[in-house]
Amino acid sequence: MLPLEELERAAVAAGCLTVREEPMSRHTTFRIGGPADLFVTVCSAEALELLVKETQRLQIPLFLLGKGSNLLVSDSGVRGCVACLSGDFHEISLSGETEIICGSAVSLAGLCNFAKKYELTGLEFAWGIPASVGGAAYMNAGAYNGEMSSVIQSVHALLPDGSHKVFSGESLQYGYRHSVFMENGGVVTRIVCRLFKGNRDAIALLMEDYYTRRKEKQPLNKPSAGSVFKRPEGHFAGALIEQCGLKGLRVGGAMVSEKHAGFIVNAGGATCADVNALIEKIQETVLRETGVSLECEVKRIGE
Numbered sequence: 603m604l605p606l607e608e609l610e611r612a613a614v615a616a617g618c619l620t621v622r623e624e625p626m627s628r629h630t631t632f633r634i635g636g637p638a639d640l641f642v643t644v645c646s647a648e649a650l651e652l653l654v655k656e657t658q659r660l661q662i663p664l665f666l667l668g669k670g671s672n673l674l675v676s677d678s679g680v681r682g683c684v685a686c687l688s689g690d691f692h693e694i695s696l697s698g699e700t701e702i703i704c705g706s707a708v709s710l711a712g713l714c715n716f717a718k719k720y721e722l723t724g725l726e727f728a729w730g731i732p733a734s735v736g737g738a739a740y741m742n743a744g745a746y747n748g749e750m751s752s753v754i755q756s757v758h759a760l761l762p763d764g765s766h767k768v769f770s771g772e773s774l775q776y777g778y779r780h781s782v783f784m785e786n787g788g789v790v791t792r793i794v795c796r797l798f799k800g801n802r803d804a805i806a807l808l809m810e811d812y813y814t815r816r817k818e819k820q821p822l823n824k825p826s827a828g829s830v831f832k833r834p835e836g837h838f839a840g841a842l843i844e845q846c847g848l849k850g851l852r853v854g855g856a857m858v859s860e861k862h863a864g865f866i867v868n869a870g871g872a873t874c875a876d877v878n879a880l881i882e883k884i885q886e887t888v889l890r891e892t893g894v895s896l897e898c899e900v901k902r903i904g905e
């Protein structure tokens with residue numbers, strides 16, 4: 603048994619909000635996922651430090667949740683503590699002419715709008731990605747030939763040993779949907795973006811253009827976690843899946859989208875087990891028919 607009571611007491615004393623047995627389906631864009639043992643909303647850097655320290659001391663697993671837009675959470679839920687950043691982590695400000703300092707709980711949409719307001723260009727590609735800034739920096743989210751690594755100057759993180767560190771350049775180890783935080787377990791607390799002076803109307807137009815393209819191609823009216831698979835080198839996962847005739851394939855409530863075969867949608871009442879079974883079918887079929895092995899981009903959480 604995990605000593606959750608002790609952790610909960612410490613978290614509440616530090617000003618956190620806590621909930622037991624919180625359904626993760628409420629916090630994922632897939633609308634899938636069983637209960638988290640202890641769900642903690644963390645509003646300050648001090649409270650986060652304490653939570654990291656206490657979970658280490660009590661050996662309680664800690665999972666950092668963003669907007670839950672890249673997660674497949676198990677039907678049996680998440681053992682240990684799920685933390686979600688709020689409060690002070692929503693701060694956003696302009697620094698100098700072209701830099702934005704942004705807390706990791708800010709939505710990527712909020713950051714894009716802030717950049718547009720101050721006529722800063724470079725982030726338009728991110729408009730429509732339903733992420734938090736922390737999750738986007740962690741995943742190196744990207745679209746339309748842009749990715750977070752191209753605009754991020756530095757990332758502030760709290761490491762599991764309780765130290766704060768600023769990462770920039772090579773030390774971020776940015777690659778395709780990869781960052782150093784996947785290796786070191788750091789919690790992204792804020793980022794510094796470096797953008798360029800632009801024109802508000804041109805920025806708005808580009809954002810709108812990207813969003814229109816998304817609406818045309820992606821099943822945005824159904825719960826999903828975006829593209830399930832990483833782009834295999836030299837191919838597109840969606841095109842391979844479509845080529846294998848898998849559009850519309852269903853397991854329970856999980857279905858390969860008719861609109862974009864790279865998406866699995868929750869067509870109603872889907873469980874994590876349904877999605878996992880569908881993922882397996884897709885991987886097996888695509889490997890057999892095309893020789894390409896598809897790797898999951900979606901993060902699978904829980905047993």
Ligand SMILES: Cc1cc2nc3c(=O)[nH]c(=O)nc-3n(C[C@H](O)[C@H](O)[C@H](O)COP(=O)(O)OP(=O)(O)OC[C@H]3O[C@@H](n4cnc5c(N)ncnc54)[C@H](O)[C@@H]3O)c2cc1C
Nearest residue numbers: 668669670671672733734736737738743744745790827828
């Ligand atoms: C409709 C739709 C469209 C999408 N389109 C795109 C797209 O175009 N491009 C793209 O790249 N992705 C896309 N995605 C996927 C998703 O939005 C991204 O992967 C995003 O970066 C996830 O951010 P999040 O805040 O939701 O993180 P979550 O899904 O909550 O978490 C993802 C991972 O990030 C970690 N994490 C979150 N916050 C922090 C933090 N502060 N510190 C450390 N780790 C953290 C989590 O622990 C987890 O491992 C799409 C998803 C949907 C549903």
